[in-house]
Amino acid sequence: MKILITGGAGFIGSAVVRHIIQNTNNEVLNVDKLTYAGNLESLKEVDQNERYQFSQTDICDRIALDELFKDFQPDAVMHLAAESHVDRSISGPADFIETNIIGTYQLLEASRYYWNTLAGEKKSAFRFHHISTDEVYGDLEGTEDLFLETTPYAPSSPYSASKASSDHLVCAWHRTYGLPIVLTNCSNNYGPYHFPEKLIPLVILNALAGKSLPVYGNGAQIRDWLYVEDHARALYKVMTEAKVGETYNIGGHNEQKNIDVVKSICELLEELAPNKPEGIAQYQDLITYVTDRPGHDLRYAIDATKIKQDLNWVPEETFKTGLRKTVQWYLDHQDWVRNVQSGEYQNWVIQQYANA
Ligand SMILES: NC(=O)c1ccc[n+]([C@@H]2O[C@H](COP(=O)([O-])OP(=O)(O)OC[C@H]3O[C@@H](n4cnc5c(N)ncnc54)[C@H](O)[C@@H]3O)[C@@H](O)[C@H]2O)c1
Numbered sequence: 059m060k061i062l063i064t065g066g067a068g069f070i071g072s073a074v075v076r077h078i079i080q081n082t083n084n085e086v087l088n089v090d091k092l093t094y095a096g097n098l099e100s101l102k103e104v105d106q107n108e109r110y111q112f113s114q115t116d117i118c119d120r121i122a123l124d125e126l127f128k129d130f131q132p133d134a135v136m137h138l139a140a141e142s143h144v145d146r147s148i149s150g151p152a153d154f155i156e157t158n159i160i161g162t163y164q165l166l167e168a169s170r171y172y173w174n175t176l177a178g179e180k181k182s183a184f185r186f187h188h189i190s191t192d193e194v195y196g197d198l199e200g201t202e203d204l205f206l207e208t209t210p211y212a213p214s215s216p217y218s219a220s221k222a223s224s225d226h227l228v229c230a231w232h233r234t235y236g237l238p239i240v241l242t243n244c245s246n247n248y249g250p251y252h253f254p255e256k257l258i259p260l261v262i263l264n265a266l267a268g269k270s271l272p273v274y275g276n277g278a279q280i281r282d283w284l285y286v287e288d289h290a291r292a293l294y295k296v297m298t299e300a301k302v303g304e305t306y307n308i309g310g311h312n313e314q315k316n317i318d319v320v321k322s323i324c325e326l327l328e329e330l331a332p333n334k335p336e337g338i339a340q341y342q343d344l345i346t347y348v349t350d351r352p353g354h355d356l357r358y359a360i361d362a363t364k365i366k367q368d369l370n371w372v373p374e375e376t377f378k379t380g381l382r383k384t385v386q387w388y389l390d391h392q393d394w395v396r397n398v399q400s401g402e403y404q405n406w407v408i409q410q411y412a413n414a
Contacts, residue, residue: 059084061297062132064117064165065139067096069252070189070286074136077290079104087130089123090139091116091157097398100251117161123168134185134297135169137162140221143255144193147217148352158220159227162188166231173237186239187297188228192282192307193218194243197355204361205243207305214353232303240300242293244308245360249286249380250387254399257316258381261323262388263395265344268335271324275350277317280357284310285380288373295369306369309360312377319381320345326385 061078065071066088078084080103090096092114104110111130115122117139139161141147141154169186176184195205196212211226213219225241232239248258261271292308300306314322324341334341365371375383388395 059133059298060087060130061085061134061136062087062089062126062130063136063138064089065096065137066090066112067092067098067100068138068142069095069100069249069256070247070289071138072097072100072251073249073286073290074138074293075101075110076104077287077294079107079110082294083109085109086111087126087132088112089115089117089126093141095142095253097251097253099394099397117165118156120164120168123164124171127168127172132172133180133183134187135165136187136189136293136297137165138189139165140224142217144215144217145255145351147215147220151216151220154216154220158217159223162224162227166227166237170231170235170237182238184238185297185302186228186231186237187293188225188239188241189293190221190225190241190243191218192243192245192309192358192360193355194222194225195358198357198359201357204359205307205309206361207243207307207364214355238302240296240302241305242296242308243305243360244289244292245282245284245310245358247284247286247289249384250391251394252286252384254395257319258323258384259388259395261320262327262385265324265327265341266331266335266389268338269344270346271320271341271344272346272348273317273320274348274354276347277315277320278356279316279354280313280359281316281319282309282359283312283314283319283377283380284308284373285375285383288375288380291374292365292369292371295371296365299369304368306365307360307362308365308371309362310373310375310377310380311360311362312380313357313359314377317345322377322381323385326382330382330385331389 067090213222
């Protein structure tokens, strides 16, 4: 297969590209604008492979997309390109509307135009796989409730509203134009190559640097964590095996309070990086509670029964095994960290956590 992947230089996209190049014979065209979150360093393991190519392209650029479809002739599209950080969506929603909604619209139109030029088996086998988030469902009140594929959408942040909007566009392009789509909504991912603005890498790297570990509100927010390589395997399974028009929720059955995640990282660091920065008795002493994010969702949790039953997918990592691997990866890859921490990123962190 020839697979056009958008956002392949990002956290999850790069895991998908590495998974496909290393475990299948498929070809990949990675289409990525390379925003602050895109990093070609994350593809070093595969970028010399002859089945991999890269194009620095904005998904909002329809003319460029049409050229790429014409030249590459993909059998499938996996759409991961997005603005993905909730805090950034609150301080500046415009990019989220542009990429997540308009960009998805342009990609759908480029895909539809290309798909209409196909015939026979190539046309019926074509897939447009839209990768989305469980945040489109809003938050859960009861401790027993879980998100199902049928849970009504109730997004809370500009990020989740823009992703919900893109999901609706994708479903409409299927129903109205017959575009053969599949859709997945996943819980919070963690693992190697995660950009250091997100909770887990931020805490690991701040702790190692002896900086405060910012926790929003009282840290009681619950997230359902999935190791990124488990997500990449699930996405490939859905793209190749799911029936057209299906939606799958993907989750790790690993519900954790944010504060417990931070404490678990501190415990792992005590063991794996015992030489602490000067003046720090315990990593946990660095925990600092900061003003909560406006509209912060309290709990997300996925019911991943459907993907298990239909496609026989279950995660391989527990939170304990995955977190240990992740902490060790950051300890072993300080060069990658230094490379991604550009001046723009530093400025953003200073502004975001000014009261920490
Ligand atoms: N991170 C999570 O926990 C999580 C969970 C569920 C779903 N998702 C979804 O998975 C997808 C990937 O998430 P991620 O965490 O890897 O994001 P990320 O922010 O790490 O990467 C996004 C990538 O998209 C690229 N990009 C952004 N705007 C673009 C544009 N206009 N044109 C082309 N490329 C552009 C960036 O350069 C970057 O490489 C997103 O759609 C996100 O909504 C993420």
